[in-house]
Structure formats: structure tokens, C-alpha cells
Amino acid sequence: MNNKRKPIVEVRNLTIGYDRQTVMEELNFSVFTGEIFVILGCSGCGKSTLLKHLIGLYEPFRGEIKIFGESIVRADEDEKRELMRQFGVTYQGGALFGSLTLAENVSLPLEEYTTLSREKIKERAYEKLALVDLQGFEEYMPAEISGGMKKRAGLARAMALDPKLLFFDEPSAGLDPITSAELDRLILRLRKELGTTIIIVTHELDSIFTVADRVIMLDKRTKSIIAEGEPHDLKKNSDNDWVREFLNRSNLKQV
Amino acid sequence: MSIFNGENVFTDFVEKIGKATQVILKDLRDLTLLVGDITKTSWYVIKHPSKLRWRDVGYYMDLCGSQALPIVIMICFLMGLILAFQAAVQARKFGGEIFVADAVGFSILKELGPLMVAMIATGRAGSAFAAEIGTMKVNEEISALETMGFSPCRFLVIPKVVSMLIAMPVLTVFGDVSGLFGGFVVGVTMLDLPGMAYYTRTIAVLYPSTMALGLIKSVVFGLLIAIVGCLRGFQSESDAQGVGRSTTSSVVTSIFLIVIADSVLTMLYTFLGY
Numbered sequence: 430m431n432n433k434r435k436p437i438v439e440v441r442n443l444t445i446g447y448d449r450q451t452v453m454e455e456l457n458f459s460v461f462t463g464e465i466f467v468i469l470g471c472s473g474c475g476k477s478t479l480l481k482h483l484i485g486l487y488e489p490f491r492g493e494i495k496i497f498g499e500s501i502v503r504a505d506e507d508e509k510r511e512l513m514r515q516f517g518v519t520y521q522g523g524a525l526f527g528s529l530t531l532a533e534n535v536s537l538p539l540e541e542y543t544t545l546s547r548e549k550i551k552e553r554a555y556e557k558l559a560l561v562d563l564q565g566f567e568e569y570m571p572a573e574i575s576g577g578m579k580k581r582a583g584l585a586r587a588m589a590l591d592p593k594l595l596f597f598d599e600p601s602a603g604l605d606p607i608t609s610a611e612l613d614r615l616i617l618r619l620r621k622e623l624g625t626t627i628i629i630v631t632h633e634l635d636s637i638f639t640v641a642d643r644v645i646m647l648d649k650r651t652k653s654i655i656a657e658g659e660p661h662d663l664k665k666n667s668d669n670d671w672v673r674e675f676l677n678r679s680n681l682k683q684v
Numbered sequence: 685m686s687i688f689n690g691e692n693v694f695t696d697f698v699e700k701i702g703k704a705t706q707v708i709l710k711d712l713r714d715l716t717l718l719v720g721d722i723t724k725t726s727w728y729v730i731k732h733p734s735k736l737r738w739r740d741v742g743y744y745m746d747l748c749g750s751q752a753l754p755i756v757i758m759i760c761f762l763m764g765l766i767l768a769f770q771a772a773v774q775a776r777k778f779g780g781e782i783f784v785a786d787a788v789g790f791s792i793l794k795e796l797g798p799l800m801v802a803m804i805a806t807g808r809a810g811s812a813f814a815a816e817i818g819t820m821k822v823n824e825e826i827s828a829l830e831t832m833g834f835s836p837c838r839f840l841v842i843p844k845v846v847s848m849l850i851a852m853p854v855l856t857v858f859g860d861v862s863g864l865f866g867g868f869v870v871g872v873t874m875l876d877l878p879g880m881a882y883y884t885r886t887i888a889v890l891y892p893s894t895m896a897l898g899l900i901k902s903v904v905f906g907l908l909i910a911i912v913g914c915l916r917g918f919q920s921e922s923d924a925q926g927v928g929r930s931t932t933s934s935v936v937t938s939i940f941l942i943v944i945a946d947s948v949l950t951m952l953y954t955f956l957g958y
């Protein structure tokens with residue numbers, strides 16, 4: 430694995446939440462270049478919230494988030510936009526633009542940010558969609574495809590510009606086991622071929638053990654990270670019962 | 685319950701006023717931010733015209749313009765008809781039938797043409813804008829736009845504003861003409877005026893500037909409708925009912941602001957001597 434240990438995302442003393450409640454307090458962690466980093470936790474504990482703060486959609490109450498060494502918290506509108514287009518994001522529900530076909534969705538960042546010809550852009554969009562097994566659906570509208578397909582199309586769009594950093598919110602939830610396993614393979618391939626750093630929010634234990642280099646586990650009660658480390662290691666050696674239980678569920682599943 | 689308790693009625697009342705004030709202040713703040721954003725983005729788009737989403741402008745021009753044309757023509761024609769009918773009843777009393785042409789001409793061109801078109805556009809375009817942006821918010825499409833480094837204002841607001849600014853005056857011209865024609869029909873059939881006389885009278889009293897005044901109004905109304913529709917869309921809460929409420933409120937707010945703007949402009953015109 431990558432031993433250079435250069436942080437690509439750094440989080441310091443981060444406290445986040447919404448008007449009425451704090452969701453997480455005093456978070457500290459780093460994600461290193463080339464790493465596949467997984468954010469775990471029970472439903473509703475704040476994984477999506479954390480992700481949305483990392484990508485700069487919400488302002489934290491306190492603390493610092495650095496992406497590519499630059500603060501996304503203190504960046505002004507234009508700097509933030511500049512920073513944002515350097516990474517890709519997928520959302521829990523796909524978030525495809527409803528008025529555009531799948532191919533147009535994927536083409537959009539290419540049209541705006543590259544000088545490629547129209548044919549090249551189309552070719553690239555088709556290629557990305559093929560990567561997530563959506564060949565044949567390029568000219569469909571988002572309303573005409575299933576939830577899992579939307580999710581995959583969202584992935585293709587996030588990868589359109591071959592970003593160095595990708596954020597996935599529950600990429601495999603709602604996918605069948607085979608597609609889900611293929612997605613894991615895709616994630617590993619992206620890292621291997623392009624050296625992409627990937628931050629994933631997920632519940633899928635199979636997928637955690639297949640892809641994750643390191644995980645953090647969020648806890649709703651203490652509003653903090655209760656475990657951090659390599660998943661196999663945590664599963665066996667964590668001193669927290671709840672963490673071991675969470676990770677050992679997969680044994681039941683795999684039998 | 686507490687309704688019978690004098691003190692609570694009073695505190696409830698104060699609380700309601702407080703809440704309403706909060707809502708109004710928040711609306712004003714959001715509006716200011718949006719208008720600021722629109723100004724900034726417009727400037728950027730003027731400098732880089734290729735960055736305008738022309739295809740979206742075309743789509744909205746079709747939606748708010750050409751598709752609204754039949755209803756605009758019909759409503760304005762009927763308005764002209766009704767107006768002429770009412771005026772005719774009065775004008776007959778003192779044998780001034782021909783002045784129906786004046787009454788219809790001025791009312792339609794300066795007031796009712798732009799106003800009716802604005803009401804139709806509020807119902808059609810304003811509500812559609814709010815619903816569209818609200819739904820995009822529910823689907824996290826707005827977030828997706830932002831994290832792709834795109835300005836939601838440039839993608840979603842500017843095309844709507846531009847198409848409204850173009851479509852509204854054009855629709856108003858059609859509305860004006862059909863309104864005048866409605867008056868003409870009443871003049872010729874009910875009042876037995878010679879068609880040529882009605883036509884000549886209309887041409888004689890109306891100047892191009894009369895129509896221009898109405899068109900200026902329609903441009904202002906178009907801007908208001910687009911901005912309010914987008915504002916309510918962005919303010920929408922992230923659920924289906926929230927989108928419904930924001931759509932309703934976009935229509936109510938637009939109508940309210942249009943009537944206010946109309947009064948202000950009419951007073952201004954009078955003050956300037958038009």
C-alpha cells in the first residue's frame with residue numbers, strides 16, 4: 430500500500446450539526462493519498478452529515494477541514510468551487526439531473542471543464558457508463574431507470590473527470606449482491622489504476638472487508654469516533670464490544 | 685383552553701407577530717442574497733455568453749412563451765370584450781360610443797394587457813420554477829451541482845430570468861393586440877360603430893409609447909415572477925409537501941409583488957406625466 434502517508438483530507442477538532450442539534454463533536458482524522466477509507470456507524474448517527482461537511486456543503490460549527498492541503502471551511506465562494514471540482518461525489522439517492530439523459534449527466538462536467546470535442550465527450554461519457562454496467566441505457570432519462578441504476582449512473586458522473594479523490598455515500602445500498610461485488614471490484618480497480626483516494630460511507634460488511642484499508646466508526650451516543658483502524662484488526666482486537674459486534678455480523682451473513 | 689384566558693391571547697398575539705416578522709426578515713435576507721447572486725452571475729454571463737445555458741433558455745422560452753400563447757390570446761381577447769362591454773353601457777348614456785375605443789385602448793395597453801399576462805405567467809411559469817427547483821433540492825440535485833463546482837444560479841436561475849425577460853414583452857404584445865380586437869368586436873357588433881371608425885379612433889389615440897409603457901411593466905413583472913419562483917424553490921423544505929407549499933407560496937408572493945410593482949409603476953408614470 431501507499432506508505433508515503435501524505436494526508437489528502439485532514440479533519441481537526443471538527444464539530445458539526447444542524448440548527449437544533451450537534452451531530453458529532455471534536456472529530457480528528459486524516460485520510461491518506463491512495464487510501465480507501467470507510468466511514469461506519471449505525472443509521473442516523475451522522476455519516477451522511479459528516480460527508481456533506483467534508484465536501485463543503487455545510488459549514489461546521491467549529492474545526493478545520495483541509496482537502497488537498499487547502500481549507501474548505503475558510504475558502505470563499507470561488508475558491509470553494511475550484512476545490513470542489515477537483516473531487517467527485519455520489520449521493521445516497523443518485524442526485525442525477527432529472528432533465529438530462531444519463532449520457533448528458535455524465536457529459537456535463539466534461540462540457541464545462543474540458544475543451545474536448547463533442548464526439549470525444551460523448552465517447553468518454555459512454556465509456557464511464559459502461560464502467561458501471563449501464564451500456565444500452567445512455568439515452569435514458571433518470572426517471573426511467575431503477576434506484577440502483579441511478580446510483581451507478583451517479584458514480585459514473587462522479588468519475589467523469591477522473592478525480593484524484595472520490596466520496597461515495599452508500600454506493601452499494603440497494604444493489605444486488607453481484608452488482609455490489611462488482612462495484613467493490615471497480616473501487617479497487619480505480620485505486621490500483623488511477624491511484625484514486627476513495628472515502629466511502631457504507632453499511633455493507635462484505636464490502637468493508639473487501640475494500641477498506643482503514644475505517645472509522647461513529648457513535649451516536651458519544652458523538653465521536655469510537656474506533657479507528659484496519660477492519661480485520663478491529664473485528665478481532667477492538668476493546669469495544671459494540672464495535673466487535675458490529676463487524677462480526679458478517680460472520681453470520683457469510684455462513 | 686387558553687383562548688378564554690386574556691393574558692394568553694395577548695402573548696399568543698405577540699408571539700404570532702414575532703414569528704411573522706422573523707419570516708419576513710428571512711425572506712428579505714434570502715431575496716437579497718439571491719438578487720446579489722443573480723447580479724454577479726449575470727455580469728459573468730454577459731462577459732462569457734457561451735457560459736449561458738442556451739438550451740435551457742430555449743426550453744423555458746417554449747414553456748413560458750409559446751405554450752402560453754393560446755391562453756394569453758384568449759384571456760386578453762375576453763378582457764377586451766368585457767371591458768368594452770362595460771364601457772359601452774356607460775358611453776351610451778351620453779352618446780359617446782366612440783370613446784369605448786379610448787377606454788379599451790388605454791386600459792389594455794397600459795394596465796390589463798401586462799397584468800393579465802403576468803397573472804397567467806405566474807400560474808404557469810412561476811409555479812413551475814418553484815416546483816422544479818424544490819424537487820431538485822429534494823433529490824439532492826442542487827447539492828450535486830454545487831459539489832461539481834457549478835453555480836446553481838448560473839444553471840438554474842439565469843436561464844429562467846433571461847427567458848422570462850424575453851417572453852413576457854412578446855406575450856404582452858400578443859395580449860395587447862387581442863385585447864384591442866376584443867374591444868373592436870364589441871364596438872362593431874353591440875354599438876354598431878363602423879369598423880373603420882373604431883380602428884381609426886384606436887390608432888389616433890394610442891401612441892407607440894403607450895404600448896412601450898405597458899411593455900416596461902411586463903418586463904418588470906417577468907423579472908419578479910422568475911426571481912420569486914426561484915427564491916421559493918430554493919427555500920423549499922426537502923420533502924414533497926414542502927415543495928407543494930413553496931409552489932403555492934411562489935404564486936401568492938408573485939401576485940402580491942406584481943400588484944405592488946404595478947401600483948408603483950403606474951404612480952411613477954403619472955408622476956412623470958405619461
Ligand SMILES: Nc1ncnc2c1ncn2[C@@H]1O[C@H](COP(=O)(O)OP(=O)(O)OP(=O)(O)O)[C@@H](O)[C@H]1O
Nearest residue numbers: 447448452470471472473474475476477478479521
Ligand atoms: N437536513 C437536516 N436537518 C436537520 N437534521 C438533520 C438533517 N439531516 C440529518 N439530520 C439529523 O442528523 C442526524 C444524522 O443524520 P445522517 O443523515 O447524517 O445519518 P446517517 O448516518 O447518514 O444515516 P443513514 O445510514 O441512515 O444514511 C440524524 O439524527 C438526523 O435527524
Ligand SMILES: [Mg+2]
Nearest residue numbers: 476477478521
Ligand atoms: Mg446517510
